[in-house]
Amino acid sequence: MARNCTTPRRINKPPDSSCRTRTILLVDMDSFFSSIEMVEHPELVGLPVVVGADPKEGTGRGVVSTCSYEAREYGIHSGMPISKAYRLCPDARFLPVDMALYQTVSRRIMKILQSYAHEDKFQKVSIDEAFIEIKTDNFEDASRIALNIKKEILEKEKLISSIGIGPNKLVAKIASEMQKPDGLTIVAPGKVQEFLDPMPVKKIPGIGKKTEKTLKGMGIETIRELRTYDVRKLVSGFGKWGYQMQDLACGIDESEVKEDLTVKSVGRELTFDEDTSDPGVILDSIDEIACETYEALLDAGYLFRTVSVKVRFEDFDTHTRARSIGFLSCDPELVRNISKELVSEFIGKKKIRLIGVRLSNLQKANTRQTSIYEFIQVQGSVNRKQ
DSSP: OOOOTTSOOSTTOOOOOTTSOOOEEEEEETTHHHHHHHHHOGGGTTSOEEEESOOGGGTOOSBEEEEOHHHHTTTOOTTSBHHHHHHHOTTSEEEOOOHHHHHHHHHHHHHHHHHHSGGGOEEEEETTEEEEEOSOSOHHHHHHHHHHHHHHHHHHHOOOEEEEEESSHHHHHHHHTSSOSSOEEEOOGGGHHHHHTTSBGGGSTTOOHHHHHHHHHTTOOBHHHHHTSOHHHHHHHHTHHHHHHHHHHTTOOOOOOOOOOOOOEEEEEEEEEEEEOOHHHHHHHHHHHHHHHHHHHHHHTEEEEEEEEEEEETTOOEEEEEEEEEEEEOOHHHHHHHHHHHHHTTTTTSOEEEEEEEEESOEETTSTTOOHHHHHHHHHHHHHHO
16 A cells, blocks of 8 residues: 555554644755856856866866866766866866855855744755745745745845755755756645655665665665555664655655754865875874864864774775774874774775774763763863873
8 A cells, every 4th residue: 555644654653743734945056166156257157167176187186076067067076086077078167165265155145044934943954055944834935935035045146046845854855956957846745745756766865875776676766666665574674764764755754944053073084195005104194184183173162982084095995984982082192093093904905095084972071961080081181282
């Protein structure tokens, strides 16, 4: 039997409340970085523009941060090695990332979006997208509000955006991706299943390549096939995620639109000028990055429990390793030593292209939960720094 939002999800599960009427918008700025650059440099309009690392005529390091729609016609996309982007379109205009400028513009746009939110129901997702919940259950009114938002952003910032409207964050997010650039896609509550069913399962947030491949082996390629599949078999293969996947396939998402002001992690990365397998270079570099990450932690005012490292080899094969300690700390020597130990596992296997350090499982240093022992850990690190 095909599921819908009135079908009980599982035994002993109370009827869900996802059919309560909400109207949520996901506003996504189109080609944000490159579009800002074209506002700053009108002569770039209509040209393939790539924002990222210096390509150095095809020998550059790093990746593409974003690119214009003209550049995408050459097969260039975010996350692509900058050297490959250069080979695909050597005549493109390659620009460095100007994060300070992009953040300034982002703050102005987010202020516009907040002004439309009902009772401060605003949630910034990234530098160029945000959810807002508006005070109407009339989707025609919602359409007019969305058009006003697009118009205001265009007039004030000369930037275009795509907006998805739906009864929850899941549907609004997927809808926002449907008609880029400058799109507006509306999915009314009664049209959710019709909208989702024909889509590939990878459209559901959280279903990556590995899960998609596993589902395909089970004969599940579309959201409809996932929605109507025997949930017991999904749970057998995926655990609780099996339940969650089928809920999402049914268009069920009860998560609220609200800001999460908690910093979840801090980290730093380094791309080498040349791939290297030299232990001295790698260990010296990881030590430097560990110190930078520690400084970022101090600036944010947090303690950490987990240290992780990231290694990307010359063939772009990427691995991470993590270690958690039994207490909250802000000791720089712990960060440095654990980082070196974790990265040492990868030295000598292949040449390394990129390394990174990240601190997570954070807690504010001044929260009441910080124990006396943990406070001593912080004081010790500060004294050593002095």
